[in-house]
Amino acid sequence: MINNSxxxxxxxxxxxQISSVEMTTEFLDRIDQHNPDINAYIALDRxxxxxxxxxxxxxxxxxxxxxxxGIPIAQxxxxxxxxxxxxxxxxxxxxxxxxxxAGVIERFDAAGAVNLGKTNMDEFAMGSSNETxxxxxxxxxxxxxxxxxxxxxxxxxxxxxxxxxxxTGTDTGxxxxxPASLCGFSGLKPTYGLVxxxxxxAFASSLDQAGPMAKSCEDMALxxxxxxxxxxRDSTSLQRDKEDYTRGLPAxxxxxxxxxxxxxxxxxxxxxxxxxxxxxxVQAAIDEYRKLGAEIVAISLPNTRLSIPVYYVLAPAxxxxxxxxxxxxxxxxxxxxxxxxxxxxxxxxxxxxxxxxKRRILIGTYVLSAxxxxxxxxxxxxxxxxxxxxFAAAFTQCDVIMGPTAPGTAFRSGEKxxxxxxxxxxxxxxxxxxxxxxxGMSIPAGFAEVEGKALPVGLQVIGNYFDEARxxxxxxxxxxxxxxxxxxxxxx
Amino acid sequence: MSLSISDIKRIATLARIEVSDAEAEVTxxxxxxxxxxxxxxxxxxxxxxxxxxxxxxxxxRLRPDLVxxxxxxxxxQSIAPAVEDGLxxxxxxxx
Numbered sequence: 001m002i003n004n005s006x007x008x009x010x011x012x013x014x015x016x017q018i019s020s021v022e023m024t025t026e027f028l029d030r031i032d033q034h035n036p037d038i039n040a041y042i043a044l045d046r047x048x049x050x051x052x053x054x055x056x057x058x059x060x061x062x063x064x065x066x067x068x069x070g071i072p073i074a075q076x077x078x079x080x081x082x083x084x085x086x087x088x089x090x091x092x093x094x095x096x097x098x099x100x101x102a103g104v105i106e107r108f109d110a111a112g113a114v115n116l117g118k119t120n121m122d123e124f125a126m127g128s129s130n131e132t133x134x135x136x137x138x139x140x141x142x143x144x145x146x147x148x149x150x151x152x153x154x155x156x157x158x159x160x161x162x163x164x165x166x167x168t169g170t171d172t173g174x175x176x177x178x179p180a181s182l183c184g185f186s187g188l189k190p191t192y193g194l195v196x197x198x199x200x201x202a203f204a205s206s207l208d209q210a211g212p213m214a215k216s217c218e219d220m221a222l223x224x225x226x227x228x229x230x231x232x233r234d235s236t237s238l239q240r241d242k243e244d245y246t247r248g249l250p251a252x253x254x255x256x257x258x259x260x261x262x263x264x265x266x267x268x269x270x271x272x273x274x275x276x277x278x279x280x281x282v283q284a285a286i287d288e289y290r291k292l293g294a295e296i297v298a299i300s301l302p303n304t305r306l307s308i309p310v311y312y313v314l315a316p317a318x319x320x321x322x323x324x325x326x327x328x329x330x331x332x333x334x335x336x337x338x339x340x341x342x343x344x345x346x347x348x349x350x351x352x353x354x355x356x357x358k359r360r361i362l363i364g365t366y367v368l369s370a371x372x373x374x375x376x377x378x379x380x381x382x383x384x385x386x387x388x389x390x391f392a393a394a395f396t397q398c399d400v401i402m403g404p405t406a407p408g409t410a411f412r413s414g415e416k417x418x419x420x421x422x423x424x425x426x427x428x429x430x431x432x433x434x435x436x437x438x439x440g441m442s443i444p445a446g447f448a449e450v451e452g453k454a455l456p457v458g459l460q461v462i463g464n465y466f467d468e469a470r471x472x473x474x475x476x477x478x479x480x481x482x483x484x485x486x487x488x489x490x491x492x
Numbered sequence: 493m494s495l496s497i498s499d500i501k502r503i504a505t506l507a508r509i510e511v512s513d514a515e516a517e518v519t520x521x522x523x524x525x526x527x528x529x530x531x532x533x534x535x536x537x538x539x540x541x542x543x544x545x546x547x548x549x550x551x552x553r554l555r556p557d558l559v560x561x562x563x564x565x566x567x568x569q570s571i572a573p574a575v576e577d578g579l580x581x582x583x584x585x586x587x
Contacts, residue, residue, distance in 0.1 A: 096571060099570075206545055235553065238548060238550070305532070306532065313533070324508075327508070329573070330580055343583075344582065346509060346510040358509055361507050361509065362500070366495075367530075369506060376533075379533050380533060382544075383536055384544045385541055421525045424526075438547070
């Protein structure tokens, strides 16, 4: 059962082959067994979860079930959920119990999905290895000496080890796609503004976007149907008609389902810095797309190398502003001893935040400080437009862009933890997509043999604005003729 | 652009984060590395380019001026570090 698609799980529930309580219990038992080692979950609440499963069973019996009713889904601990411990991976919020539901949580609840638990993550989503979490690192189920990627590392390990049917993540610079690549499953960051940011703890508001993390593109399409939609409580939420993201999937069969599709390969994504094994796996996936009927065209995204410097101005600047709310007054951590109000702020923040979060707040404060705004923030916003213009030009030559998701495979725990600049380069191929606000996806494309272990490699697919349905079709077509997405790590 | 220890102390004060002398040394080293990475931007000519903050051409929405939130003081204060008589407690700021 654990390797079944969401559609298959839904059919099992509909036919009363299994109840949601039984299905949820099986996943909770698997979590009890494997989580002490993998550390994918921060918060579990068996009673609350099973009450939701029982309610789903009642709904199924009443004949009002929707496609995800009764299916256990893990929620990244960045989403505020009423009555749930909601920490964002930080000591600052260790004692924070959600007083309301995030937009994403509300939508899954309304669909009858079961909240299986809150997953581990880099502190305030700042990291690419899950090692900055106050609640400890997460092990990559494919090789437990390695990281799962980040920041949605807990959701990634939970999906890979089948400790949930599917999970949610958020992606500010690659935090859904890079862990999807490193843990061998499918992850999608939608167009900025499609999924509500209400109740999603803010990191860099102009880049943050939530999306699905699942075993297949078909599963992600079902999740997108639930997650997307206008929310007046998010000032950047886009007002658009609801879409059915599964509508094109059935046509993805036959000899050449992708005939006429133009796939652009940016030369900058295959230049220096890309691991040779990753490169050959990605090339093999592209060959498979040729067989599916796609036409491959060479394109250029000349400002790719600038996306990292631009991101490390904009994201810390926005973070320094967003995280100023944590002052130890109304909620969150307060230092036990202090002399006056100023001292209380400074000590609470020094003790409540981890090293990487403090570094980013300090960088952000610096680039926004008097005299530096034009040289850093304004300059970065200007180059951001150049980067978005690169994509606009590319999409006149092709329909989608493909390339590697990450420059390498999963690295060892501790390998890059002490070198922020090396860690930042992990997101070389993902960050530009956030800066442009485009949708990006990673799907399993094969494995690289590294020191005797097979480590997953992801193929990144970048689409034009609002082209998620087509991207999911394209991924689904590949998943009809390959089985990388069905592979499971050993020992789970 | 090179940073000094006194810059780190000044930024830390602005950010309301206490940084000890020992931490300031380490922070200086790490932040200098990050600023070195960011410096690559300065080589780009951006004359006349309009800064971008949102990918879509959107404007701020307005909503009717109606009460939409209910009073949840008790719930919100149940997770506060220190409250008394419905008020949040902080160290005395006025003598």
